[in-house]
Amino acid sequence: MGGEPLGTGSAVPRGRRRGVPDGGPFRVKARVMEPDDMRRALVRIAHEIVERNKGTDGLVLMGIRTRGAPLAQRLRDAIASFEGVQVPVGALDVSLYRDDVGLRGPRGLEATTVPGNLDARIVVLVDDVLYTGRTIRAAFDALLDLGRPRAVRLAVLVDRGHRELPIRADFVGKNLPTATSEVVRVRVAEIDGEDAVLIGEGAGEATG
């Protein structure tokens, strides 16, 4: 869940790292995706998911809270527009499975929703930013407590590099070379009132 700390429109207040200065307020350096760019990237990913799966059989989309959840719904809508099928969509809150519980303040929780049984399904995890890979590792644990999918795939809007775990995405909207000092924020209309991908600095606590 990279790039979303302190999002002003966030539904749930985020925990702050205790005693660590956050580098001041977020300052935007560049807008790297506009609403049309995001829409095109998501439509392409939707096509790739269906192509790779040879149809929609057994597909389930699970968005990772917070901003992966609306992105998963948009992928569902895109797939419905060209396949005529509503793929089941759920949402996963991975806060309780993170490996940094105890290193930073506790995060607010949102509900995990599961669209039926996940056993033997093809689950596509959807997140906004892929960064360290630790959010995805936590998502694996959260997912496997809910069932035993036949396969798990990963779709992200932005891959900003700097992995700390051997994890890669199957579907990527945009590869974005960044410095670790930079902060990537994805803004989505459902939560933030606009669609955009921003690079900036400060207020950084990217975790994804």
Place this chain on the structure above:
Amino acid sequence: MIPQHLLSIDQLDETAITRILDTARGLRSVTDRPLKKLPTLRGRTVCNLFYEPSTRTRVSFELAAKRLSADVINFQADARSSVSKGESLKDTAWTLEAMGVDALVVRHPSSGAAAQLSRWVRARVINAGDGRHEHPTQALLDLFSMRERFGTLAGLKVVIVGDIAHSRVARSNVKGLVTMGADVTLVGPPTLVPPQVESWGAKVSYDLDAVLDDADVCYLLRVQRERLGAPAFPTLREYAALWGLDRARAARLKPDALVMHPGPINRGVEIAADVADLPRAVILEQVANGVAVRMSLLYLMLGGAEEPPGGGR
């Protein structure tokens, strides 16, 4: 802001209570699914330090801690423990802390015991009932149960009936409900309604029948025979007739009104045997919600940084 120790509901403002209840809501879905275990508090140790008998509070805290993968120690101060050899609360707490306990959940017959304990130890202290003072986690689970049913607490009409004077549950509930904007009326025998209650922000009535029709929640307190010294009312039968919720009174409640009770219930005293089994009596729902609310608290209090700021001996 979630406090380092939870000693009184006074420490929680509306934002903090909302945060605890929202988090509990996320956790409630876990308690309803087949695999109920979460890895969140692996390696943390929670000690239940109980100087009074308890079933639901102790089991509820134990289950909450275990579902978050914390290790749990249950310490019951009775003839089998060193308390019977004269060990003080302070020495007992220091002994437990020396073994590496991260949180102490304390129930004690003396008001203020939890607050005193929090000045002696580095571990987080959660008050699970201290004398006639407070029982904040009971209030939180009651607030959660009401909010789940009605959607909001603001403007909710809650009538709390019974022994207000000796009830830590009433004290915590009134303050929590008032913080959240509910409209609270306390009803009971004049001998058991302390004079200062109006400073808590609640109304007072001595006529149950006059306040029932309008109530969204009728919250019955247990008649605590163990805390009543000189009899405050002549007989249990008289109490039941004047202050008990019987069939006839329950029938006058609004269609969607709830009957609540912190347990354990005295059937036939504060609540008629068959009223306790009505669909509107959500006593077991309160118990189930208690686990989620305590998970929420343990997560919010122990899920942060290792070293609490300040504190210690």
